[in-house]
Amino acid sequence: MQRSVGNVQGIETLDLLPSSLKLIDMQDRLTTDAPTKILSRGIGELLGEYDYVLIDCPPNLGRITRNGLDIADAYLIPTIPDVLSTYGIPQIVTKVKEFEEMSTGIVPLGIVATKVRRQVGLHKRTLEIMREKAGKPMGESQIAYPYVFRNIFIETAQIAEAAEFQRDATLHQKWKSSAHDAFYRFAYEFIERCKEV
Numbered sequence: 001m002q003r004s005v006g007n008v009q010g011i012e013t014l015d016l017l018p019s020s021l022k023l024i025d026m027q028d029r030l031t032t033d034a035p036t037k038i039l040s041r042g043i044g045e046l047l048g049e050y051d052y053v054l055i056d057c058p059p060n061l062g063r064i065t066r067n068g069l070d071i072a073d074a075y076l077i078p079t080i081p082d083v084l085s086t087y088g089i090p091q092i093v094t095k096v097k098e099f100e101e102m103s104t105g106i107v108p109l110g111i112v113a114t115k116v117r118r119q120v121g122l123h124k125r126t127l128e129i130m131r132e133k134a135g136k137p138m139g140e141s142q143i144a145y146p147y148v149f150r151n152i153f154i155e156t157a158q159i160a161e162a163a164e165f166q167r168d169a170t171l172h173q174k175w176k177s178s179a180h181d182a183f184y185r186f187a188y189e190f191i192e193r194c195k196e197v
Helices: 022-029 036-049 062-069 089-102 122-131 157-162 173-197
Strands: 073-077 107-113
Touching: 022 107, 036 062, 062 089, 073 089, 089 107, 107 122, 107 173, 157 173
Parallel strands: 073 107
Antiparallel strands: none
16 A cells, blocks of 8 residues: 555545456456455455545456455446437446345446537437436436546646646646546545445
């Protein structure tokens, strides 16, 4: 565990457990009796130290992702708002529901639209369709389509450039104005959504 990471001024209580791309290769070699309990055994006792623990998982339901789901209370689905990117959302929610029934009471916190292009009509239409579906049963199942966060992330060079930002600075300086404001608004909506579920 890396304590108090980052070079952003005012962020003193952020810890990080770094991962590795090598885990993707490792997941196929996991042969323990409980392959979804490895993360729980490793960091389970630390979870009580934090208000929020965010686990970034691969975009699949392999063993690595299921390890994250096993210790989670809720999950987010980031997506680009287009037909192909959102097509599998019902399957994801259904599969996680099946996993949840064998594990903990994890719930979908919601869908976060990322890399949104304002000038692309398809993105606007897809967002509207997703918001209309939210809370309604998906197909023949009684599982509801997840909540869709109001705050979205517009595709900008500022967000990509922030990854290479090296010097000490405030969040506003690192992310510039529009990206900073998007993260700020999303953080508040995220906290409110956590209280609801």
